[in-house]
Amino acid sequence: MKKPRVTALLCTLLGIAALAFAWHLASQRFSGLVVPRPLETLGAGVHLLSDTDFLSRHLWISLERMSAALGAGIMIGGSFGLLAGFVPRVRAFIEPVRWMLTTVPGVVIVIVFMLWFGMGDTMVVAISAAMGAPVIFVNLADAMGQVDTALLEMARVYRFSPWTRLTKIYAMAAAGPFFSALVIAAGTIVRVAVLAEVLGADQGIGHCMSIARTRMDTPALYALALISMCVAGGAEFFIFRPLERRMTGRWE
Numbered sequence: 001m002k003k004p005r006v007t008a009l010l011c012t013l014l015g016i017a018a019l020a021f022a023w024h025l026a027s028q029r030f031s032g033l034v035v036p037r038p039l040e041t042l043g044a045g046v047h048l049l050s051d052t053d054f055l056s057r058h059l060w061i062s063l064e065r066m067s068a069a070l071g072a073g074i075m076i077g078g079s080f081g082l083l084a085g086f087v088p089r090v091r092a093f094i095e096p097v098r099w100m101l102t103t104v105p106g107v108v109i110v111i112v113f114m115l116w117f118g119m120g121d122t123m124v125v126a127i128s129a130a131m132g133a134p135v136i137f138v139n140l141a142d143a144m145g146q147v148d149t150a151l152l153e154m155a156r157v158y159r160f161s162p163w164t165r166l167t168k169i170y171a172m173a174a175a176g177p178f179f180s181a182l183v184i185a186a187g188t189i190v191r192v193a194v195l196a197e198v199l200g201a202d203q204g205i206g207h208c209m210s211i212a213r214t215r216m217d218t219p220a221l222y223a224l225a226l227i228s229m230c231v232a233g234g235a236e237f238f239i240f241r242p243l244e245r246r247m248t249g250r251w252e
Contacts, residue, residue, distance in 0.1 A: 036219040045223035054208065062193065062204040063231065065121060069128030069189045070182075076129065077136030077185070078178075084137065085144020085170075098134045106131065110196050119200040128193040132185035139181035143174040179244035183236045190232040 020038055027037045036044075048054050084091035101109070110127055117123040147170060155165050197206025205224055212220040 033216060033218055036222055040219045041222040041226065044217075044219035045226055048208075048220065048223055048227070058204055058208050059227070061121075062197065062206070065124045065197075065204065066128065066186075066189055066193050066231065069125045069132060069193060070186060072125065072129035073132035073136060073185055073189065074182070077133035077181075078140060080133075081137040081140025082144060084141040088145075091141050094137070098137060101130055101134050106192055106195055107199075110192075110199050113196075114200045119202070121201075123200055124193050124196040124204070127196045128189040131192045132189040135185040135188060136178070136181045139177040140174055143177040144170060147173045175244065175247050179240050179247075182240045186235045186240070187232045190228055194228050 023035070023038050026035045029035075032040070049059075080090070080094055084094060109130065113123050113127045113130075117126055151169050152165075155169060160168070193204075194206040194209065197204035198210045199206075201207050205228055209221060209224045212218075212224060
């Protein structure tokens, strides 16, 4: 098991190196106002992360908003996803809302939610949760509908309790899709939260991006984008994937 993981890690590092090399070539081809050099961007990132004002007033606040949105998305999307998996009519009833949230451009939803909630924390959290919840809803509903009927029949014959069926059959079927949905939802929430902060917040990573854009500080703009990417990547590789391996390992 360890060798495939090491190989996958090496391939990931090679992929990062290839992206960095392509970035370097682009910085040589275009002006620094368009594509800054990678080392220049890393220097701007180090400067931002060493600034206590940025950490406390912007990065931490963005993390709080994203965490709250992910928690709300899990609760809303997970609850309706489980219910829709057991009751197909519920899924049919919710499907128009899911379709609307997943097809309307994010900037349109940001503008509408700004009219509803004003500018600030509530708006950012509400928008991000609304965009992340449908991903969890769809994956859980599909997973519930694809549970092995032979296992369900066995549970009926042996008279498993509802709790045993939920934890031993449905949870096993939903674990993989659920954590995959978390990865996608977290990335969606990070993107939407930053967009909402750019358009309607006076704190957060997105607000710093807006300032960097106004000042034409391209290295800082790219550095903030990298920090946002690291937030989503860190959540995936250090939280969601280890939890997925731990949960699935208990059932193997």
